[in-house]
Amino acid sequence: xxxxxxxxxxxxxxxxxxxxxxxxxxxxxxxxxxxxxxxxxxxxxxxxxxxxxxxxxxxxxxxxxxxxxxxxxxxxxxxxxxxxxxxxxxxxxxxxxxxxxxxxxxxxxxxxxx
Amino acid sequence: xxxxxxxxxxxxxxxxxxxxxxxxxxxxxxxxxxxxxxxxxxxxxxxxxxxxxxxxxxxxxxxxxxxxxxxxxxxxxxxxxxxxxxxxxxxxxxxxxxxxxxxxxxxxxxxxx
Numbered sequence: 001x002x003x004x005x006x007x008x009x010x011x012x013x014x015x016x017x018x019x020x021x022x023x024x025x026x027x028x029x030x031x032x033x034x035x036x037x038x039x040x041x042x043x044x045x046x047x048x049x050x051x052x053x054x055x056x057x058x059x060x061x062x063x064x065x066x067x068x069x070x071x072x073x074x075x076x077x078x079x080x081x082x083x084x085x086x087x088x089x090x091x092x093x094x095x096x097x098x099x100x101x102x103x104x105x106x107x108x109x110x111x112x113x114x
Numbered sequence: 115x116x117x118x119x120x121x122x123x124x125x126x127x128x129x130x131x132x133x134x135x136x137x138x139x140x141x142x143x144x145x146x147x148x149x150x151x152x153x154x155x156x157x158x159x160x161x162x163x164x165x166x167x168x169x170x171x172x173x174x175x176x177x178x179x180x181x182x183x184x185x186x187x188x189x190x191x192x193x194x195x196x197x198x199x200x201x202x203x204x205x206x207x208x209x210x211x212x213x214x215x216x217x218x219x220x221x222x223x224x225x226x227x
Contacts, residue, residue, distance in 0.1 A: 004156075032213055043202060044157075044217045093156055100206075100213045101145060105157040 006106035023094030029074035030096035038091040120218040135221040137203030
């Protein structure tokens with residue numbers, strides 16, 4: 001299957017700092033990318049849908065000013081967690097849509113906010 | 115919001131046995147997918163079944179879909195220790211073909227050698 005990468009794979013930061021996570025589709029162009037958050041022993045929760053060249057669509061309850069999403073090109077979407085706090089510590093996973101039925105998931109980024 | 119409920123939440127079996135996981139959902143769907151997640155890793159797509167299909171096979175995997183009951187099952191036959199992982203169902207939740215997926219709670223499968 002297609003390859004989606006995420007960088008960094010893990011990050012530790014101090015409370016109040018901002019963290020940027022990159023999601024890249026390496027061998028196909030993705031007009032749509034998705035960002036999920038997963039807490040320990042829980043399922044994936046969709047945070048937002050990122051569309052190339054337009055504003056992201058956020059799910060209910062997700063603060064758009066806290067989780068900034070930029071989809072600058074057909075192969076790159078970034079998620080910036082602004083002013084991170086310990087409760088933002090989680091596993092963040094992106095996926096890139098090949099078509100409406102097919103998504104390829106990145107390996108995830110583990111964020112720990114101290 | 116979560117679309118799917120899965121049961122059991124956890125399943126422990128011996129190698130060679132079959133494992134069955136169930137998923138229920140609430141709204142109409144175009145398709146339902148099953149994914150596997152090894153601990154601390156990303157998701158691996160296993161199989162997609164469309165709303166007009168009732169059963170699908172892929173290797174040792176068998177998926178059924180009952181749209182009247184809004185439920186699906188994943189059967190893994192002749193399980194191996196390497197099948198130890200969490201399994202999630204995901205639906206497009208009538209997303210209007212946006213590709214948006216809503217995941218179930220997941221089943222954690224442990225296969226003992």
